[in-house]
Amino acid sequence: MKKTLLLVAILAAAGSITMMAAQRSRHSAIKQQRKEMMIQLYSIRDLIGDSALYAKNHVEVLKKLHDFGYTGTEAACYDKGKFYGVSPEQYKKDCEAAGLKALSSHSTYWLSEEEIENHDFSKAMKWWDEAIPAHKAAGIKYIISATAPMPKNLKQGQTLCDYHNAVGAKIRAAGMKYGFHSHAVEFNKVEGTTWIEYMLKHISPENMFWQMDTYWCVMAQQAPCEWFSKFPGRCKLLHIKDHYVVGKSGMVNFEAIFNDASKCGLENYVVELEETDGSISFLEGVRQSAAYLLSKSWVKTSY
DSSP: HHHHHHHHHHHHHHHHHHHHHHHHHHHHHHHHHHOOEEEEEGHHHHHHHHHHHHHHHHHHHHHHHHOOOOOOEOOOOTTTEEEBBBOHHHHHHHHHHHHHHEEEEOOOOOOHHHHHHHTOOHHHHHEEEEEEEHHHHHTEEEEEEOOOOOOHHHHHHHHHHHHHHHHHHHHHHHHHHEEEEOOOOOEEEEEEEEEEHHHHHHHOOOEEEEEEEEHHHTTTTHHHHHHHHHHHTOOOOOEEOOSSSTTTSSOOOOOHHTTHHHTOOSSSSEESSOOOOOSHHHHHHHHHHHHHHHHHHHHOOOO
């Protein structure tokens, strides 16, 4: 009986050692192939999409993102000087505690129709006077404005370009970079001119870069690499997105996109999931997307 118990104990210990070795091997593999890869936190909004969820889950979730291979975050919940309900300094500490850098944020003040018609940026600039220091305190390098309503005409369009120029100059003066995130609608025309093209021609490159969403570019029946050639150096950040998990649909030629990274001026890229097919969680989709990009030799360690 004693011999049997001893054998069981030995086998259990051996199994535990084997499991620990496998875990170390997995962590070692991630460490060896770790690439600078950001995650848009909107992708896991079901876990940390607001201040209450963030307070409950951020420690565990941010750690998992790091374990998946992500190295930086793009926030999606800035409001009144706080990120996910915590101070900029705390948000930075939370990310760093998990081994992540708080590098980017989708944050903006959109002009009302009245402000556009009057070319009035005064209220907006007061908002930015609070937002910019908050982002700097969080360690943010990139502040991104997401898709806005389309202008009705090019007069309104020029006002919006003037606004982006003013915001970008203010952010640049604070030592950060300002970008615009596109979806599909920006490839529509305003008075016969493709809106995103008008923007890029009328906003100084030093004041605003283009965060192209590669999936929505393809959904607009556009070729990302053709736009890289048309506006070289303009895409400092890209959103790497697929219909669901990155690399699964075959709709987006990610290899060509990453091979043209030097042409587009890429400094970093951001993985985003807008939805899944329902068979997996958002967190699992984020994990699978990271694994896909980590496995590809055409994705560099850094840019």
